[in-house]
Structures are given as structure tokens and as C-alpha cells.
Amino acid sequence: MTTTTRTRPAGTxxxxxxxxxxxxxxxxxxxxxxxxxxxxxSLGPVSLPPGSVAIELxxxxxxxxxxxxxxxxxxxIITELRLPRAVLGLLVGGLxxxxxxAYQGVFRNPLADPYLLGAAAGAGLAVTVVxxxxxxxxxxxxxxxxxxxxxxxxxxxxxxxxxYLLGAAGGRSRSPAALILAGVAVSAFLSAGQTYLLQRNSDxxxxxxxxxxxxxxxxxxxxxxxxxxxxxxxxxxxxxHRRELDVLSVGDDEATxxxxxxxxxxxxxxxxxxxxxxxxxxxxGLIGFVGIIVPHTVxxxxxxxxxxxxxxxxxxxxxxxxxxxxVARTAAAPEEIPxxxxxxxxGGPFFVLVLRTTRRMLG
Amino acid sequence: MTGRPRAADVPTGSGAPAxxxxxxxxxxxxxxxAVAGSGAPAxxxxxxxxxxxxxxxxxxxxxxxxxGEWVTVIGPNGAGKSTLLRAVGGLLPxxxxxxxxxTPLQALRRRDRARVVATVAQSPVVPPGMSVLDYVLxxxxxxxxxxxxxxxxxxxxxxxxxxxxxxxxxxxxxxATLSGGERQRVFLARALAQGATLLLLDExxxxxxxxxxxxxxxxxxxxxxxxxxxVLATMHDLSIAGEYADRMVLLADGQVAATGTxxxxxxxxxxxxxxRATVKVIEGDHGPLVVPVRR
Numbered sequence: 247m248t249t250t251t252r253t254r255p256a257g258t259x260x261x262x263x264x265x266x267x268x269x270x271x272x273x274x275x276x277x278x279x280x281x282x283x284x285x286x287x288s289l290g291p292v293s294l295p296p297g298s299v300a301i302e303l304x305x306x307x308x309x310x311x312x313x314x315x316x317x318x319x320x321x322x323i324i325t326e327l328r329l330p331r332a333v334l335g336l337l338v339g340g341l342x343x344x345x346x347x348a349y350q351g352v353f354r355n356p357l358a359d360p361y362l363l364g365a366a367a368g369a370g371l372a373v374t375v376v377x378x379x380x381x382x383x384x385x386x387x388x389x390x391x392x393x394x395x396x397x398x399x400x401x402x403x404x405x406x407x408x409x410y411l412l413g414a415a416g417g418r419s420r421s422p423a424a425l426i427l428a429g430v431a432v433s434a435f436l437s438a439g440q441t442y443l444l445q446r447n448s449d450x451x452x453x454x455x456x457x458x459x460x461x462x463x464x465x466x467x468x469x470x471x472x473x474x475x476x477x478x479x480x481x482x483x484x485x486x487h488r489r490e491l492d493v494l495s496v497g498d499d500e501a502t503x504x505x506x507x508x509x510x511x512x513x514x515x516x517x518x519x520x521x522x523x524x525x526x527x528x529x530x531g532l533i534g535f536v537g538i539i540v541p542h543t544v545x546x547x548x549x550x551x552x553x554x555x556x557x558x559x560x561x562x563x564x565x566x567x568x569x570x571x572x573v574a575r576t577a578a579a580p581e582e583i584p585x586x587x588x589x590x591x592x593g594g595p596f597f598v599l600v601l602r603t604t605r606r607m608l609g
Numbered sequence: 610m611t612g613r614p615r616a617a618d619v620p621t622g623s624g625a626p627a628x629x630x631x632x633x634x635x636x637x638x639x640x641x642x643a644v645a646g647s648g649a650p651a652x653x654x655x656x657x658x659x660x661x662x663x664x665x666x667x668x669x670x671x672x673x674x675x676x677g678e679w680v681t682v683i684g685p686n687g688a689g690k691s692t693l694l695r696a697v698g699g700l701l702p703x704x705x706x707x708x709x710x711x712t713p714l715q716a717l718r719r720r721d722r723a724r725v726v727a728t729v730a731q732s733p734v735v736p737p738g739m740s741v742l743d744y745v746l747x748x749x750x751x752x753x754x755x756x757x758x759x760x761x762x763x764x765x766x767x768x769x770x771x772x773x774x775x776x777x778x779x780x781x782x783x784x785a786t787l788s789g790g791e792r793q794r795v796f797l798a799r800a801l802a803q804g805a806t807l808l809l810l811d812e813x814x815x816x817x818x819x820x821x822x823x824x825x826x827x828x829x830x831x832x833x834x835x836x837x838x839x840v841l842a843t844m845h846d847l848s849i850a851g852e853y854a855d856r857m858v859l860l861a862d863g864q865v866a867a868t869g870t871x872x873x874x875x876x877x878x879x880x881x882x883x884x885r886a887t888v889k890v891i892e893g894d895h896g897p898l899v900v901p902v903r904r
Contacts, residue, residue, distance in 0.1 A: 264759055264767075265743045486756045492743070493750055495736035499700050504803070505723035505751040550738025553758075 265492070265551030267558070275561030279336060282568035286332030287324050289572050291579060294320060303329075326466075334465040334529060335571045336564035337477045339536055341526040343563020345519035346537025347544075347555045348484045351491035352515050353422045360523040360537040363429040363516070367436035368405020369398040369527045374440045374454050378447040394457065395472065395528035402524035408432045410516070422512070459584030460533035462571050469529045480522030484556055487515055491552035533567070533586045535593035540566055543600050566593075649711030651676045651807050651839035652697055657706040659692050659863075666692045668863040676710070676806075679833060679840040681850045683874070684860035685884050690843040691731065693860065694809045697841060698728045709807065723751035727800035731812040735785050741795050742780040745770060748802025770798045774828065790821035797825065801832065808833075810842040814849070822846070826853050847899040851875050859883060871896045 283303065288296045294316065301314035302324050316324070342360050349358035361367075376397040413421075413428035444451055490511045493501050498508040526533075540563040541555050548554050567585070570592060574585040652674035659667040667689045674680045682690045696703040699714055699722050707714040709725055717725065727748070736744070748770075749763040771777050774794050779787070784795060793813065800808060810829070814822035830853055833840055844850035850857065851871035859867040859874050861883040867874050875897040877890050891898045 264746050264764060265740065266758075489753070489758055490756070492736075492739075493747055495734070495739070496744075496747060497730075497734040499695070500728070500730060500733060502700055502719070503698055503723060503726075503728040504747060505720035507719060545738070550736070551743060 265549055266553050268548075268554075271548050271554070271558055272561075275558050275565070278565035279561055279568075282336065282565040282572075283332050285572050286335060286568045287328045289576055290323075290328060292320070292323060294324065299324060330467045330470050331462050331465040331571065332568050334469050334473065335462050335568035337470065337473050338462070338526045338530045338533065338564075339540075339567025339570075340560040340564035341473070341477055341480060341522040342533060342536040342567070343540035343559035344480060344484055344556060345523045345526075346563075347541035347552065347559040348487075348491070348515050348519040349537070350541060351494060351552050351555075352512050352519075353426060354495060354497075355422070355426065356542070357538070358426075359534075360519065360526075361433075361532070361534075362426065363409040363520065364405035364432040364436060365402040365520060365523045365527060366532050367433040367440070368401040368403070368408075369524070370401070370458060370532065371436045371440040371443070372397040372401025372404070373457055374443045374450070377453050377457070378443055378450045395469075398457075398531075399524045399528035402527050403520065405432055405436055406516075406520040406524075425516075456584065457531045458586075460531040460586035460589075461582075462530055462585060463575070463582055465529070473525045473529045476521050476525030480518045480525075481560060483518035484515060484522075485560075487511060488553045488556045491515070491556070495552075531586065533589055535589045536563055536567055539589075539593040539597045543597060546600050649676075649708075650674060651678070651710055652841060653708040654693075654697065654703075655706055655708075657693070657696055657703055659689070659696055659701055659703065661692070661701075666863055667696070670860070670863070670865055672858060672865070672868075674839060674841050676839050677833070677837050678855050679830070679842070679853060680856045680858060681854035682841070682843045682858045682860055683845070683847060683850055684866075688860040689863045690860055691811050694728070694811050694841065694843055698726055698809050700728075720751045723803060723805070725805050726807040726809060727803040727805040728809040729796050729800050729811065729813055731815060733796050735792070737785060739784050740780065741771070741776065741782050741784055741787070741798075742767060744784050744795060745780075745798045745802050748799040751803060766804075767798075767802050770802045773832075774798045774801070789816050789818075790824060793817060793821065793825050794828065797828065806837060807839045807841070810840060812843055812845065815845065822849060829853075847875055847880070848893075848897075851896040851899070852893075875899055 284296050284300055287303065288294045288299045298314040298316050298320075301312045302316060302321060304310050305312055305314070306325075314321075345360035346358065349360060349362050350356055352358075353362070355362075373394055376393055380393070409425060409428045409432045412432060413425040444454060490506060493504055493506055494508055494511065496504075501508045523537075541559045544555050544558045544562060548558055567589070570588050571585055573592065574583045574588045577583055577588070650673050652672065654670055654672040657667050657670040657672075658665070670689070670693060672680075672693070682693060684690050692701065695701045697707055697709075697714075699707075699717075699719075704715055705713065709717070709722075714722070742764075745767040746759055746763060749759055749766060752763060753759055768777075768780065771780055774797065776791070776794055776798060779791065779795070784792065787795065793816070797813075808829070813829070814825055817825060826849065829838075829840060832838055842850075842854075851874075854871055856869060857871050857874040858865055859879060866883055867879050875890055877888055880886060880888050880890070880899065887902050887904045889900045889902050891900060
């Protein structure tokens with residue numbers, strides 16, 4: 247038997263490019279964000295023409311002064327009520343989708359979501375403690391605008407730290423499997439604590455659940471300013487490591503033999519994604535599905551490299567949540583449906599549709 | 610399979626890790642002086658002890674692999690073959706026990722080490738959805754700045770390796786859709802794209818039929834001859850291991866039980882004693898052939 251090394255024969259495909267973000271997907275992502283922004287600002291109890299809304303949004307740019315034909319009151323609705331809400335939806339959706347995608351890469355687990363390491367349970371317990379204590383004290387505590395978000399943030403980070411310490415206590419380093427199991431244990435423990443508290447303070451159940459199911463209804467520029475630094479930090483750290491996540495996909499041993507330090511990369515990414523998740527949770531409560539459905543949809547449609555998944559998850563995750571918020575506040579107007587319920591109702595069937603379509607396209 | 614030269618015929622490039630004809634990129638191990646080279650053995654292991662979870666796996670292993678040589682480690686299950694390869698590849702702590710091309714392993718930074726030694730694991734993970742080109746490009750990681758991306762030279766290097774391994778038409782294919790033999794060639798291509806001159810192959814043919822085993826091993830041998838690679842492999846198929854190795858090392862219970870040419874190591878006495886197997890050793894055209902016989 248002879249084996250020869252050959253040059254590329256005539257007729258074979260030319261050299262192709264490696265995985266990376268194709269311009270058409272970037273354009274689609276930016277377009278989705280813009281559409282979500284305009285829709286989020288236009289639609290509501292007072293319906294505003296999308297064209298005029300777009301002009302008013304342009305007027306926010308320095309040096310731009312165009313006549314939208316809207317009244318002062320309508321402009322105030324845009325800039326003080328709907329715009330911060332839409333922007334917060336973009337930030338929170340982007341953060342949750344990005345954190346979900348990062349966790350899926352770090353743990354090489356397609357079911358990983360931003361709440362995998364106990365962030366949701368920690369935030370849930372902390373908020374329940376604050377609300378039940380506040381109700382017990384005549385509402386003074388919960389009356390403070392920052393108390394509940396701060397409790398959610400601290401609870402979320404605290405739970406992730408507990409998970410990390412528990413995962414490391416097993417000895418053989420902080421392996422992904424040990425961390426996931428620790429996350430399950432910590433979540434179960436904290437959820438049990440929350441259930442007990444709710445059982446003892448049944449008068450707080452509605453208030454706690456209205457937070458647990460997620461909401462953007464009270465969003466103002468204050469919330470945007472609160473989330474924005476974490477959004478930037480998480481986005482920069484995670485996006486800078488997007489190629490490393492591709493290398494990590496071959497396993498720790500091979501990544502090490504390729505010159506990487508998997509533990510260090512994993513630690514950095516977990517810290518960044520957890521901070522982003524905690525910030526999102528503190529601003530909007532627990533909104534499920536975004537962190538799983540958006541990265542998977544991007545993976546199915548645009549490619550499996552994390553160089554594609556992460557930046558597009560950021561864009562499409564933001565657009566998805568901002569649009570979902572439109573549905574949440576218009577579908578049963580004048581009542582609002584909790585946005586977490588809408589993400590679950592829309593996200594699940596949408597994902598099944600994408601899955602079926604992709605399978606059909608791939609034969 | 611005729612006329613395969615032994616190590617003495619192999620152009621070794623005096624042991625300096627120049628890479629298998631792949632553009633290594635700026636700051637390569639050879640160029641940066643990351644390893645000593647110049648006549649030093651490719652691998653030198655002295656008194657290597659490894660314990661995993663408190664269990665002793667290797668107890669004082671000594672091993673020398675000359676540059677350009679093909680050494681195959683054999684031994685029964687649990688003898689410590691894969692552990693030895695992992696220690697040489699820097700995947701297990703082995704302070705002071707392993708030297709690569711004259712440089713202590715722990716003195717090499719991870720990226721420098723990855724430019725010197727490439728590993729093909731026994732069952733490499735196949736990332737879902739990853740194309741052949743993207744997988745091979747992972748081999749360029751030691752040359753890509755931290756948090757950076759592949760340069761045009763890296764892409765060209767990956768295509769060059771794909772060409773050499775007759776995989777040019779596969780670059781857009783999804784890795785998971787390839788046959789076992791094709792996949793094994795891609796794993797090898799990823800290792801070669803690292804531009805390292807020391808290849809560690811852990812059971813490289815365990816999942817292949819006999820035809821693909823020959824194909825892959827011939828390919829490795831051809832690349833070794835053409836580019837002065839050093840090969841340290843573990844294998845279970847003793848006959849085929851003896852066909853390709855210049856020297857063999859028999860590991861048993863974490864220690865070197867025998868070392869030498871295939872004729873020295875593949876003897877009925879040694880194999881029946883350490884494998885607890887009944888075998889006949891027949892003299893073949895290119896070395897001893899081991900045939901299990903019913904007790």
C-alpha cells in the first residue's frame with residue numbers, strides 16, 4: 247500500500263474561509279434590533295406612527311433636529327416611558343442570550359442556561375426575603391427603589407459563588423460536571439428556602455411571583471444606567487473569548503495541548519456571564535427561555551462556531567426580548583402579561599419551528 | 610508495505626523542531642529558541658512517577674526517544690501507557706521528569722509547548738457542527754495571539770496540511786459526517802497544523818478497520834520521513850505496532866518491563882508473562898507477528 251501526499255486536484259472547491267461572522271447576519275441582527283426598538287416605542291396604549299417614532303429616535307443623535315409632527319406629550323411618552331423600557335429589553339435580552347451561549351460553550355452542554363449555576367434561585371430567595379420582610383414591616387423596605395434589584399443582584403452572585411465553592415470542594419478541580427451538579431444542588435437548596443418563606447408569608451406570594459415572572463413595566467433610565475456597565479463588561483469579556491470557546495469545544499485536554507489554559511478561560515467566562523445574568527435579573531426579574539432559545543436558534547440558522555453564536559445572540563437576544571415585551575403589554579391590554587410567561591409561550595413553539603425548518607433544509 | 614526505512618534512514622533535522630513543512634508563523638518554537646534542540650533527544654523521561662487520585666499509575670519510568678525515531682509503547686490495559694503520553698504532553702504534572710529536545714517540559718510556556726508537541730487523543734471530541742477546515746485551524750491556536758483570530762497565513766497553513774493529507778475536498782464538510790478513516794486523518798491534520806515535530810499518538814488506529822489502520826500508519830510514517838517528525842505512540846495491536854516502530858517499550862504495572870527493537874520486545878515469554886496471554890510469535894517480512902492462540 248502506498249500513501250502519497252497530493253496537491254489539491256483540479257475541480258475541488260477553492261480555499262474556503264474559516265467560521266466567522268458573515269456580513270449578512272450582522273445586517274440582519276442590527277435590523278432586528280432597530281425594528282424591535284421602533285416597535286417597542288411605537289406600540290402601546292397610545293399608538294404612535296412608526297415613521298414619526300423613527301424620526302424622534304434620530305433626533306436623539308447629536309446634531310440631528312427633524313420635525314416628527316408629534317406633540318410634546320407624545321415625545322415625552324417616547325423618551326421617558328417607552329424608550330428606556332425598549333432599551334432595557336434590548337440590554338437584558340442581549341445579556342441573557344449572551345450568557346446562555348457562553349455557558350453552553352464553557353460547560354459543553356447544550357442545555358446550559360444563564361441560571362445553571364443557581365443565579366435564579368439565589369435571586370429568587372433574596373427577593374423573597376426582602377419582600378416578605380418588607381411586607382412584614384409595613385412595606386417600608388420594599389418601598390425603596392433599589393432594594394429589590396440589589397437583593398436580586400447579591401442573591402444571584404452569592405448563589406454562583408456557593409456553586410463554585412461547592413463544585414471545587416469535590417477535590418478534582420472545578421470540572422464542568424462538578425459545577426453543574428453543584429448548581430443543581432445549590433438551586434434546590436435555595437428554592438426550598440424560598441418555598442418555605444412563601445409558605446410562612448402567603449400574603450407576599452403575589453408580589454414575589456410578579457417579580458419572579460419577570461417584568462420591564464417599571465423600567466426607567468435608572469435601570470438602564472444600572473445594567474449598562476455590566477452589559478458592556480460581559481459583552482467585552484465574552485466576545486473577546488469567542489474563539490477560545492471554539493477551542494474548548496474539543497475538550498480540556500486537547501485545548502491544553504493546543505496551548506490554552508481551559509480553567510482560567512472558564513473561570514473568566516463564568517464570572518463575566520454571571521455578573522451579566524445578575525445585572526439582568528436585578529433589573530427585570532427571572533425571564534426564562536431567552537438564554538437557551540436564542541443561542542440555539544442562531545446555531546441552527548447561522549452556524550455552530552461561537553464566533554457566530556455569541557455576537558448574534560447578543561443582537562437577536564435583545565431584539566427578541568424587546569419584541570416579546572411589545573406582545574406582553576399589548577396582547578391583553580390594558581393588562582400586561584408577565585414577560586417571562588410570554589417568552590415561554592413564544593419561545594418554545596418558535597424554537598420547534600426553527601428546528602423543523604432547519605432539519606427539512608438540511609434533508 | 611515494503612522498503613520502510615528505520616530511524617537511521619530518517620532525516621531528523623538534528624532534532625530541532627522545525628515543523629512538518631507547515632508555515633509555523635512568527636515566533637515559532639524553532640525560531641524563538643523555546644527549546645534547545647541540537648542533538649538532544651526528542652523526549653527524555655527520567656524516574657517519572659504519577660499518582661492519580663492517590664493511586665500510583667507510573668512508578669519510576671525511564672524513556673528516551675531520539676529525534677526522528679518512532680517509539681511505540683505497549684502493555685496490558687491499565688499499564689499506564691496513556692498516562693505516560695499525557696505526562697510527556699504536559700497534560701499531567703511531572704516536575705523535572707520530562708525533557709523535550711533538551712528543555713525541561715515545565716520550562717516551556719503552554720503556547721511554546723504546543724508548537725513542539727502535538728497530541729492525537731485516543732477518542733478526540735468531535736465538536737458538533739464544526740467543519741473540517743475549522744477543526745484543522747484549531748491546530749494553529751499556538752500561533753494566534755491570545756483573544757486574536759486566524760491570519761491568512763494560518764488559513765493557508767491549514768489548507769496546506771489538508772492538501773498533504775489528501776483532504777482538500779473535505780474542508781467544508783462537517784467533521785461529524787466523515788467516516789472513521791477520514792476522521793482519523795483530520796485528527797492527524799489538526800495535529801500537523803500545530804507545526805510540532807513531536808507527535809504523540811494515543812491508540813491512533815483503535816477505531817479503524819485493518820485497511821484504514823494501514824492507511825493512517827503509512828501516512829504517519831511517510832510524514833515522519835519527509836519532515837523529520839518524532840513519533841511516540843501507544844498501540845494495542847502488537848503485530849502492526851511492531852511493523853512500524855523503530856523501538857518498543859513494554860509497560861507493565863506502571864514500570865518499563867522491556868525495551869528494544871520489536872524483535873527484542875515481542876517475544877512469547879514477555880507477552881505471555883505480562884499480558885497473561887497465550888501467543889505465538891511468527892517472523893514476518895518486516896518484523897515479528899503476534900498471533901493469539903487458543904489455550
